Amino acid sequence: MSESLLYFVQQLLNGLTMGSAYALIAIGYTMVYGIIGMINFAHGEIYMISTYISFIAIAGLMMLGITWLPLLLILALIVAIAVASTFGWAVERVAYRPLRGGNRLIPLISAIGMSIVLQNYVALGQNNRDVAMPQLVKGGWLFGAEQGFEVSLSYMQLMIFVVTLIAMAILTLFISKSRTGRACRAVAQDMKMANLLGIDTNRVISMTFVIGAALAAVAGLLLGLYYGVANPFIGFIAGLKAFTAAVLGGIGSIPGAMLGGLILGTSESMTAAYLSTEYKDVVSFGLLVVILLFRPTGLLGKPEVEKI
Amino acid sequence: MSGLPSNAYTPDSKLTSALIASGVTFALAFAIMGMKLQGGLSPTLEAASTQTYVLIFTATALVFLFQMTREKISAFFSFIPWPRLPRYSTAHLSQSKRDQREKVVTLLFVIAALIWPFIVSRGTVDLATLVLIYVMLGLGLNIVVGLAGLLDLGYVAFYAVGAYSYALLNQYFGLSFWVCLPIAGLLAASFGFILGFPVLRLRGDYLAIVTLGFGEIIRILLNNWTQLTGGPNGIGGIPKPALFNLEFGRRAKEAGNQPFHEFFGIDYDTGYKVIFLYILAILLVLATLFVIRRLTRMPIGRAWEALREDEIACRSLGLNRTIIKLSAFTLGASFAGFAGAFFSARQGFISPESFSFIESAIILAIVVLGGMGSQLGIILAAVAMTVLPELAREFAEYRMLMFGLMMVLMMIWRPQGLLPMKRPQMELENV
Numbered sequence: 057m058s059e060s061l062l063y064f065v066q067q068l069l070n071g072l073t074m075g076s077a078y079a080l081i082a083i084g085y086t087m088v089y090g091i092i093g094m095i096n097f098a099h100g101e102i103y104m105i106s107t108y109i110s111f112i113a114i115a116g117l118m119m120l121g122i123t124w125l126p127l128l129l130i131l132a133l134i135v136a137i138a139v140a141s142t143f144g145w146a147v148e149r150v151a152y153r154p155l156r157g158g159n160r161l162i163p164l165i166s167a168i169g170m171s172i173v174l175q176n177y178v179a180l181g182q183n184n185r186d187v188a189m190p191q192l193v194k195g196g197w198l199f200g201a202e203q204g205f206e207v208s209l210s211y212m213q214l215m216i217f218v219v220t221l222i223a224m225a226i227l228t229l230f231i232s233k234s235r236t237g238r239a240c241r242a243v244a245q246d247m248k249m250a251n252l253l254g255i256d257t258n259r260v261i262s263m264t265f266v267i268g269a270a271l272a273a274v275a276g277l278l279l280g281l282y283y284g285v286a287n288p289f290i291g292f293i294a295g296l297k298a299f300t301a302a303v304l305g306g307i308g309s310i311p312g313a314m315l316g317g318l319i320l321g322t323s324e325s326m327t328a329a330y331l332s333t334e335y336k337d338v339v340s341f342g343l344l345v346v347i348l349l350f351r352p353t354g355l356l357g358k359p360e361v362e363k364i
Numbered sequence: 365m366s367g368l369p370s371n372a373y374t375p376d377s378k379l380t381s382a383l384i385a386s387g388v389t390f391a392l393a394f395a396i397m398g399m400k401l402q403g404g405l406s407p408t409l410e411a412a413s414t415q416t417y418v419l420i421f422t423a424t425a426l427v428f429l430f431q432m433t434r435e436k437i438s439a440f441f442s443f444i445p446w447p448r449l450p451r452y453s454t455a456h457l458s459q460s461k462r463d464q465r466e467k468v469v470t471l472l473f474v475i476a477a478l479i480w481p482f483i484v485s486r487g488t489v490d491l492a493t494l495v496l497i498y499v500m501l502g503l504g505l506n507i508v509v510g511l512a513g514l515l516d517l518g519y520v521a522f523y524a525v526g527a528y529s530y531a532l533l534n535q536y537f538g539l540s541f542w543v544c545l546p547i548a549g550l551l552a553a554s555f556g557f558i559l560g561f562p563v564l565r566l567r568g569d570y571l572a573i574v575t576l577g578f579g580e581i582i583r584i585l586l587n588n589w590t591q592l593t594g595g596p597n598g599i600g601g602i603p604k605p606a607l608f609n610l611e612f613g614r615r616a617k618e619a620g621n622q623p624f625h626e627f628f629g630i631d632y633d634t635g636y637k638v639i640f641l642y643i644l645a646i647l648l649v650l651a652t653l654f655v656i657r658r659l660t661r662m663p664i665g666r667a668w669e670a671l672r673e674d675e676i677a678c679r680s681l682g683l684n685r686t687i688i689k690l691s692a693f694t695l696g697a698s699f700a701g702f703a704g705a706f707f708s709a710r711q712g713f714i715s716p717e718s719f720s721f722i723e724s725a726i727i728l729a730i731v732v733l734g735g736m737g738s739q740l741g742i743i744l745a746a747v748a749m750t751v752l753p754e755l756a757r758e759f760a761e762y763r764m765l766m767f768g769l770m771m772v773l774m775m776i777w778r779p780q781g782l783l784p785m786k787r788p789q790m791e792l793e794n795v
Contacts, residue, residue, distance in 0.1 A: 137644035139395045154776045162779045165732050168725045169771025176765040181396040188402035303573045334588040341577030
């Protein structure tokens with residue numbers, strides 16, 4: 057393989073790493089949108105909170121003397137998922153449920169307000185500066201050194217791929233096979249009818265928020281360890297990217313969110329590598345506009361049929 | 365686990381739900397506030413202050429009490445009537461009398477607004493000027509969101525275009541505020557037009573994300589195009605507007621101009637500048653109010669609302685939706701351009717930080733809180749959204765937290781907005 061090809065492979069690996077994390081966050085947006093048709097602006101903050109919680113959990117466990125890495129990570133993941141789901145559930149209960157059924161813009165403003173609240177809540181509790189974590193998952197594979205460019209695939213990146221794949225597989229199984237998953241699909245299709253057939257729609261909606269928050273917690277732990285730093289304001293831009301990914305893939309469609317995340321992550325790392333780092337966000341939004349121009353409902357979204 | 369049906373409220377389920385709610389409160393409070401994380405190579409946790417723990421337990425206890433006495437509280441509050449605005453009916457008057465009376469009331473308000481700054485302190489006038497900027501932005505966004513029903517989350521981009529066009533034209537070509545004001549409006553309008561074209565095919569939330577992306581693109585460009593815009597350092601030393609050739613500084617900066625205080629032979633006072641800016645803002649807002657009021661009565665204004673209500677019906681009646689949507693976008697953007705030019709003149713310094721997404725969110729909140737389409741409502745909402753955070757300034761770090769809570773609570777408390785829009789209507793006389 058030539059040098060430039062190896063460089064390309066490296067960028068592809070970086071992009072797919074980021075993309076799979078975006079996809080995890082994007083699912084939270086897409087599921088909520090699919091069921092109640094609202095943009096949950098506070099979802100990015102759930103991701104930010106999960107990063108903090110997993111950092112706190114890791115620090116606490118290390119102080120308790122647990123240093124065996126797999127146990128440490130699994131315990132931190134469990135704590136992060138538990139706390140983030142509780143946050144997701146509480147946010148829906150407090151800020152969205154009283155507003156259901158009215159104008160679409162009302163829950164949107166409430167969600168923006170909630171996102172400001174969560175940001176400043178964390179800034180208040182944990183101060184608003186960067187907090188750094190040590191690199192826990194070290195090492196990786198290096199190859200291609202004799203061809204002129206050394207490609208590195210770190211164990212951390214590999215872990216992100218694998219964990220994302222497992223999480224997606226569990227989600228897909230849950231949605232397609234379980235009773236609650238079937239209820240979720242039914243509510244997304246027709247809420248009124250599902251209600252008439254005896255499905256507790258409130259419970260299903262709460263469930264959606266919990267699932268979305270749990271996946272954001274997985275992303276929070278993984279990306280938190282990957283970057284090694286966090287601050288209370290990382291949620292906004294991550295949420296924006298994930299939402300872009302969800303729209304790119306067709307909002308409301310779970311495979312679409314996965315695809316959108318991967319495309320967005322790859323395009324971003326390619327732009328950063330070949331064009332300029334500063335303008336990578338400009339390119340991802342530009343890409344979004346171009347894709348929406350040709351497919352107004354996203355890549356995998358179903359075209360809306362207007363009935364009179 | 366959660367969805368307790370509200371109709372089956374036995375004491376037992378009440379206790380359970382209160383326990384769940386207070387447990388959740390405790391968990392959420394403790395997870396973030398309970399321990400302080402100290403990062404570094406070997407991260408550690410520190411206990412928070414005793415005060416924080418007391419706070420966490422108080423909050424938990426309060427939530428428990430609230431959940432247990434919820435019905436009693438809401439029953440108690442339903443006794444206190446919501447203060448109704450005095451219903452002043454003008455239905456018995458004839459149309460011309462009604463118009464006349466409206467004119468008198470408006471005139472009284474304008475006179476009060478013009479006299480008021482000479483009585484109160486300078487800080488208050490300055491704050492009022494800021495409120496007026498938000499009123500202008502709210503009125504402009506109202507065209508797009510409230511009247512035409514297009515969700516725009518990147519309105520701040522046009523505001524930024526207006527502000528930077530005055531700052532840059534002044535810096536590079538030395539153009540004055542009065543020349544730049546229309547140019548800023550035109551430039552912002554053309555940006556609105558350019559953005560409008562590709563996104564017209566999109567509906568609802570796809571439009572929202574594209575406009576949000578557009579806002580971010582403008583901010584990133586301003587941040588990174590350092591040669592032109594000064595990047596994150598922004599542009600400083602933007603001159604204040606002059607009254608004809610009278611300047612409000614201590615000394616005139618431009619040749620041929622004279623300081624205001626010298627011309628009238630009075631002592632120099634920075635207060636004149638503040639009041640002048642305020643009056644200028646009042647005039648701009650009045651012009652905006654007048655133009656938009658007229659627009660809503662014109663065929664194009666009616667078409668915006670018709671399109672918002674039912675797009676298919678509009679198209680089958682032969683309305684050209686491209687022109688209608690584009691005109692809403694373009695006109696809405698031009699008002700943001702005027703507001704932006706005025707903003708940069710007032711601040712004297714602008715940087716991309718002033719044009720972040722949170723500004724768009726605040727403007728949108730003003731429109732929604734005002735009641736989607738109602739002009740008086742928007743003015744009230746702009747006052748609320750600007751003055752309340754200013755009053756909370758003494759709470760320093762809690763300020764933004766309270767602002768966010770306010771947004772959530774206001775939406776729950778009055779989802780239809782402060783003053784929902786009333787359709788202009790005419791009743792037949794002598795029936």
